[in-house]
Every structure is written in structure tokens, then in C-alpha cells.
Amino acid sequence: MKRTLTKDIGAHESEQVTLEGWVDVRRDHGKLVFIDLRDRSGIAQVVFTPKEVAAHEVGQTLRSEWVVRLTGMVKKRPAGMENPNLPNGAYEVSVTAIEVLNEAKTPPFPLDTDGHDVDEQLRLKYRYLDLRRPRMQKNLKLRHAAVRFIREYLSNEGFTEIETPILTKTTPEGARDFLVPSRLQPGKFYALPQSPQQYKQLLMVAGFERYFQIARCFRDEDPRADRAYGEFTQLDLEMSFVTQEDILRLAEDLFTKLAESIFPEKHITKKPWPRLSHTEAVATYGTDKPDLRKDKKDPNELAFSWTIDFPLFTEQSKEDFFHGSGAAKFAPSHHMFTAPHPDDVPLLDTDPTKVRGLQHDMVLNGYEVGGGSIRIHRPEVQEKVFDLIGFNATQKAQFDHMLTAFRHGVPPHGGIAPGIDRLMMVLLGESSIREVMAFPATSSGQIAVMDAPSEATLTQLHELSIKVETGEE
Ligand code: ASP
Secondary structure: OOEOOHHHHHHHOOOEEEEEEEEEEEEEEOOEEEEEEEEOOEEEEEEEOOOOHHHHHHHHHOOOOOEEEEEEEEEEOOOOOOOOOOOOOOEEEEEEEEEEEEOOOOOOOOOOOOOOOOOHHHHHHOHHHHOOOHHHHHHHHHHHHHHHHHHHHHHHOOOEEOOOOOOEOOOOOOOOOOEEEOOOOOOOEEEOOOOOHHHHHHHHHOOOOEEEEEEEEEEOOOOEOOEOOEEEEEEEEEEEOOOHHHHHHHHHHHHHHHHHHHOOOOEEOOOOOOEEEHHHHHHHHOOOOOOOOOOOOOOOEEOEEEEEEEEOEEEOOOOOHHHHOOOOOEEEOOOOOEOEOHHHOOHHHHOHHHOEEEEEEEEEOOEEEEEEEEEOOOHHHHHHHHHHOOOOHHHHHOOHHHHHHOOOOOOOEEEEEEEHHHHHHHHOOOOOHHHHOOOOOOOOOOEOOOOEOOOOOHHHHHHOOOOOOOOOO
């Protein structure tokens, strides 16, 4: 018999249905045994009566999280026994036959709480169980809804979704790269992309004009509550023949509509979103990502804003940008492809610290949820920036492909990359980014459920021409 989802039983009153799912809870009242049966659509109450002897006997043995298939008659619940909190709470299924598809051990932690009380390492080790809890199901389903909204919106605006390589070359966004050894070219390494920045610019040279990707980005940085270890997801987008204004308007319209349609209970503090210059934000709020909520206790308030007019460079501090590039004085505030404000180009030669960059940061409730810029498209300006950040000839050569491409008819272009994980964290009111990711790494960089990273075999290492120094002699 065709499977019915628990949410639909109300449409089958006085009919036989087959349900499949997990035993959420069992209540044994001796004669009557009840279970809440859970599937992807929700929960339905199921009852075993002594009249159906065989089914009743199995019903008494059931435990939470067992997987079952059952057939029964949909009936109205007796008067007074309805559950107004469930959409199908006026109905129950009286079981005539049941098959246990799989038994289950007692879970290592309760699944009917929000999970915040459970040790996170343990939750991540048994993530497939942790994800069964309603809060996590909701988070990942709303994340899906948001991504679907984005795809739909951008497709209607003439964007093409294009995938770019994961095995690639360094893409300097200011973090440490993950390297992958090449077997075919011993001693050489791919880098995993910190973002698809260069590819999306090359796609503008290629004439797509409007590109987006739900892009996985890899950065070997220490984790924080609002930053996952290792990898995260951005909505990466790029447009040709646009001004900064066009990019801000598009992103603002997209995320206003997304918030209003997927989170109707939320309200946006100010529309259009306030725009603050970097200087103004820092002077007034002491940060370039101010929290502009009127009531910080209101869980439904969303205060979006833009921070613009960043200085193009920051003075180089502790660590040299780009892994020990020498004694360079300047590092890019955003990244090295960000265009200087056209009025400030002459200052590149005289007073680089005064140059404003055409950078824009998208801010939500005090978090930076996206950044982007208008890009340099003139090779001589790009070269000047390389010089200012202290690139030597070898480092410059790493970006030859960009300069070469810029000599083949590049349109003016720019874009932005809002972070999907961080945005969802704020929209869902979660305090950690890991609550909106299915299988995040732990703070020590472990994918607990798989126990990655793991050691390579000697054969693998040999094929890759790699010798590992373990520190043991
Ligand atoms: N690639 C940039 C980043 O990852 C975003 C952008 O400039 O579009 O921050």
C-alpha cells in the first residue's frame, strides 16, 4: 500500500493508510498502547488495541527511535482527546498490522529537548541523531528555503549559476590555505579556494555579466562562535557594468525579500538599510559592524546596514599579509582586487593610507554577514596595488592570469559574497554557526562523526611523494 505522510492522515478519515517512520514516544496504558510516529512531515498518534492481538503484542515491545511500517484505520480521536498543537491532532491511526524495520539503541542523549544542554562534542559525534531533534530539522529546512529563494531570485534577475574548481591555486582572502598534494606533479600542491574570487572575475571577462554560486570556501583559521573551522558557504555573486549602488540595491532587495518571505514574524528596523561610512561607524559605534537594533532583546528584530568607504589599505600589523611577503607596509582592507575610489587613484602614489576602497560590508545585528567591492579592472592599477602590498616578482607571477585576462577586454565589474551560515545563524537566532550546519567541524577541527582528519597509508604517501615527520625518532 502506498505510503501516507503523517501530516496527511486527516485527509484519509475512515480509510486504511500505511505509515513509515520512527517511534518518537510510546505510552503504554496496558490495554491501549499509543505511539507518536515521526516522519519527515511531523508526528501522528497511533493506537494499538487489544482486539488486534498480533499488532498489540508488537506495540508493547516498541521503543523510541525504532523504525516501523504500520497499517491502520484513520479515526477521529475521542472527544476531549484531540491535540490542538498538531495539525492532524484531531485524528489517530488504529493499527491493524505493524512491521519493525529496524530496532534502535537508546540514544546517548535526549532528542526531545533543544539540545543546548548536551555536550557539543557528543552531539557532533552522533550528529545523525542530534539532527533528528525538531530544532535542527527546522534550522536545516529553513536554510534550504533560504538558498532556494536566493536561486529563484537571482535566476529571475538574469544570473547564471556556475561552479568553479575546488582544486585550485591560492586565492588570497587573508587566511591560511588548505593544500592538497598533487600525485601527477610531485612536489606541487593545489590550494582549496578561500573564495571563488578570481574565477568569478574571469567569468566576467568571459561575458556572463551576472554570475552566482552557492560556493564552499575553505580557510584554515581558528574557529569562533560565528566562524566555522575549515569550510563555510557563501552566496558568491558578481556583475558586470555596474556601480557600487547597483550591487547594494540588488543585495538589499534580495535579502529584504528573503527575510520577509521566509521569516514573516521578523521585522526589519529600517528600510532602506542605513549606510554608514567606515569612519562614521567607527567614530559613532566603535566598530565597523554596528548593531543597530532598537531593542536588543527583541528576537524578531533585524537591523541590516551597509558599511562603505573603507580605507583601501590597512597598515600591516603583526603578520605579513600573504605569508611573509617581506617588509610591506600595507595590507588590503578587503582583498587585493578591490578598486580604489576613482577620485583617490592619484593618492596611490603619494599617500596610500588616504585612498578609499570601493568596498561594501553587509551588516546584520552587529555581525558582518557579507562583503564585496567594485574590482580593479585596469592592469596598471592592479600592478600598483601588488607593489604597495609588497609583492615580489614570484608572488606577482602567481596572479599573471588575472593581468593577462585584464588585457583581453574586461568589463568593469563588482560583486559581493554574503555568508550563508552566518546569515542563517542570525536569522534563526542561534548563538553558534554550527547550529545551522549539518556536519560542522569541532573546535579542534575534527569532523567528529567521521573522525576526520585521519592518517594516510604509506602507499598513499609514497604515491604523493610525501614524507611525514612525526617527531618520533
Ligand atoms: N571574495 C570576497 C570574500 O570572500 C567577497 C567578494 O569580494 O565578493 O570575502
